[in-house]
Amino acid sequence: VTSAPRERSPRLAATLLIEGGFVVTVDANARVIDDGAVAIRDGIIVDVGPTAEVAARIGPEAERIDARGCIVVPGFVNTHQHLWYGLFKGLGGGLLLERWVEQLLLPTAASITAADAAVSSYLCAFEMLASGTTTCLDHSVTATDTSWVDGVLRAVDRAGIRTMYCKEIRPSSAGDPLATAEEVHARWHGAAGGRIGIGFVVESTAHWVAARLVSEDLILGAHGLATNLGTRLSNHTAGGTMAVEFGYLESVRRTGRTDIGFLHGLGVLDDRWVLAHALNVRDRDIELLACSGAGVAHTPTSESCRGGGIAPVRRMRGAGVPVALGSDGPMVDTSVDMIEQMKVALMLQNQLHLDPAALTPYDVLAMGTIEGARIMGLEDQIGSLEPGKRADIAVFDLDGPGDAVWHDPIAALVLSKHGTDAVHVLVDGELLVRDGTYTRLDAAELAALAVEARCHAVEAAARAGIDAPKWAFR
Ligand SMILES: [Zn+2]
Numbered sequence: 001v002t003s004a005p006r007e008r009s010p011r012l013a014a015t016l017l018i019e020g021g022f023v024v025t026v027d028a029n030a031r032v033i034d035d036g037a038v039a040i041r042d043g044i045i046v047d048v049g050p051t052a053e054v055a056a057r058i059g060p061e062a063e064r065i066d067a068r069g070c071i072v073v074p075g076f077v078n079t080h081q082h083l084w085y086g087l088f089k090g091l092g093g094g095l096l097l098e099r100w101v102e103q104l105l106l107p108t109a110a111s112i113t114a115a116d117a118a119v120s121s122y123l124c125a126f127e128m129l130a131s132g133t134t135t136c137l138d139h140s141v142t143a144t145d146t147s148w149v150d151g152v153l154r155a156v157d158r159a160g161i162r163t164m165y166c167k168e169i170r171p172s173s174a175g176d177p178l179a180t181a182e183e184v185h186a187r188w189h190g191a192a193g194g195r196i197g198i199g200f201v202v203e204s205t206a207h208w209v210a211a212r213l214v215s216e217d218l219i220l221g222a223h224g225l226a227t228n229l230g231t232r233l234s235n236h237t238a239g240g241t242m243a244v245e246f247g248y249l250e251s252v253r254r255t256g257r258t259d260i261g262f263l264h265g266l267g268v269l270d271d272r273w274v275l276a277h278a279l280n281v282r283d284r285d286i287e288l289l290a291c292s293g294a295g296v297a298h299t300p301t302s303e304s305c306r307g308g309g310i311a312p313v314r315r316m317r318g319a320g321v322p323v324a325l326g327s328d329g330p331m332v333d334t335s336v337d338m339i340e341q342m343k344v345a346l347m348l349q350n351q352l353h354l355d356p357a358a359l360t361p362y363d364v365l366a367m368g369t370i371e372g373a374r375i376m377g378l379e380d381q382i383g384s385l386e387p388g389k390r391a392d393i394a395v396f397d398l399d400g401p402g403d404a405v406w407h408d409p410i411a412a413l414v415l416s417k418h419g420t421d422a423v424h425v426l427v428d429g430e431l432l433v434r435d436g437t438y439t440r441l442d443a444a445e446l447a448a449l450a451v452e453a454r455c456h457a458v459e460a461a462a463r464a465g466i467d468a469p470k471w472a473f474r
Pocket residue numbers: 080081082139236276328329
């Protein structure tokens with residue numbers, strides 16, 4: 001896993017034409033094109049429009065991908081993910097967040113190794129690619145050093161997925177936490193032709209501050225560093241259960257301090273933040289978010305698995321807060337499927353508001369694509385199908401038995417497809433999944449990777465003292 005990036009899969013002709021599909025651009029005009037085409041040259045989208053027009057402009061030499069019967073969308077952007085959680089799938093059931101942190105996160109985080117994280121990241125990258133996800137933000141929750149980061153980033157580079165790795169800045173990080181973070185940024189930001197970016201993680205939620213896992217000085221220092229380097233800060237915010245006896249809400253009840261109000265009070269709440277969860281935000285918090293430009297990574301399946309409640313997504317969007325989607329780590333809900341995030345986000349809001357149009361299929365598709373790019377600061381590069389953007393594209397077949405009949409292809413994608421249904425997935429114009437098959441990994445390599453990941457998972461769980469079911473992996 002940690003060897004050098006392999007050769008890119010053989011390039012197609014200089015120009016690639018995805019033609020004949022139902023193209024949903026998710027651009028500023030929400031343009032959809034029946035029998036549409038996307039032309040790609042040197043990793044960049046160079047033309048989008050009706051197939052006949054684009055084909056005439058591009059000429060006959062382009063290599064063609066037949067997308068008839070398919071929907072063509074921007075690759076999905078997963079704005080909150082923990083790649084090493086992939087080794088602990090299936091162990092988090094039945095636990096409220098606060099118990100899950102004590103019983104699962106703390107022991108696993110203390111025992112996982114850099115090699116475990118690299119293998120999990122590599123496997124998880126392929127799981128995401130198969131589900132049409134082309135970009136993810138990996139939020140570090142462990143105290144890591146540069147060799148750990150190198151292992152994870154070599155793995156995702158090898159898989160080909162676009163990744164923003166957010167390096168934790170906390171007192172327990174190796175060496176001087178700010179200097180190490182800056183070193184990681186200098187080493188990796190913009191690597192792999194720009195596919196890899198570096199942001200930072202600062203945890204400022206009430207329990208962390210109370211437990212002295214972070215200090216106000218460190219939050220200010222990290223924000224200053226992110227501002228100087230022009231990058232993002234990922235942060236778990238206003239999460240936890242709806243219980244007021246413990247966790248975040250207990251802290252709010254006792255102190256009157258909300259996570260958003262705290263950042264505002266420190267003078268650092270601005271558009272650098274990718275705020276995961278934002279589950280228990282109050283009206284004043286929503287106003288502060290809207291004024292600041294900070295982004296929210298809504299994680300609906302994660303909250304649902306833990307019985308954590310429903311974030312006020314419609315109210316935040318209505319106030320002008322950019323809200324994107326994230327899967328959270330697979331140690332929580334066991335899946336990184338972004339279509340699942342879209343569907344669950346829609347259903348939860350419709351239930352919460354007793355309104356079947358609280359969120360529409362198009363709304364959640366935008367949250368899973370352009371809104372994700374926006375809150376990660378990448379909206380000029382990815383998130384929509386427009387000339388000049390990087391060619392990060394997912395193609396889903398709408399000809400299967402479950403969706404051969406549809407009247408609204410966007411609803412069909414969001415409500416009846418599954419992440420694993422992507423037929424073609426491109427990052428930077430490279431077909432990483434073609435006809436449902438990985439191009440950078442053959443079947444034997446995939447099988448070997450699965451065995452390797454299982455071995456790491458069993459050993460890591462044992463080291464953590466986790467009482468995994470005896471039937472695991474039999
Ligand atoms: Zn998280």
